[in-house]
Amino acid sequence: MKKILGIAIVSLCAVSLAACGSKGAENKAATTPSPKVEKAVNKTTKAKTAEKNVIPTDADHDWFFKDNIFYAGNETMTLNKSEVLDGIEPGSKVLVLHTTILNNSEKEQDPSNFYMVIHAKQKTDTSNVDLTTGTLALDENGNSPLQAEQDNLNNALLPGKKVNTVLMFTLKNNNPVTIEFSNADFSKLGTKTYNVE
Numbered sequence: 001m002k003k004i005l006g007i008a009i010v011s012l013c014a015v016s017l018a019a020c021g022s023k024g025a026e027n028k029a030a031t032t033p034s035p036k037v038e039k040a041v042n043k044t045t046k047a048k049t050a051e052k053n054v055i056p057t058d059a060d061h062d063w064f065f066k067d068n069i070f071y072a073g074n075e076t077m078t079l080n081k082s083e084v085l086d087g088i089e090p091g092s093k094v095l096v097l098h099t100t101i102l103n104n105s106e107k108e109q110d111p112s113n114f115y116m117v118i119h120a121k122q123k124t125d126t127s128n129v130d131l132t133t134g135t136l137a138l139d140e141n142g143n144s145p146l147q148a149e150q151d152n153l154n155n156a157l158l159p160g161k162k163v164n165t166v167l168m169f170t171l172k173n174n175n176p177v178t179i180e181f182s183n184a185d186f187s188k189l190g191t192k193t194y195n196v197e
Contacts (some may be wrong), residue, residue: 094134
């Protein structure tokens, strides 16, 4: 009987010490953050910061214009370069904006819809005039020199695909042109000015 009672007391003491040791470890873990946890938190913070600088590739974000990027939900336009070329009317000049358009949606998109939310303005002696879309002078074969990019703007763009396009505006004079970028509600998101001299 003494042996059984002794074994029971020793077992009870062992269980009691194990429980105390476990509580002490839990308290220590709760009060002292693990270095591994801190590193994971820092990596998460950096990832969120990096995400702010990433251009969305889906259609579920607010529209914006920043750093030559016009994100418009279903499509994203990148402004690459500009040039002034001869228009189809004798003596006319056209501002040509070379762009790349990406379809962010899961359906075909019409890139020419950008003309609804992108407006070009140029000051005359009396007004700040909305410029009309331009047409380039034809080459010796009767084709526009930028026909492929013009076609890309007017063709249905497949989901996830990217094409090079051009936007063109007929100039009134040599004054700078301000391009305004708007959202779906036609509220201005930003502007970019081009010198055309």
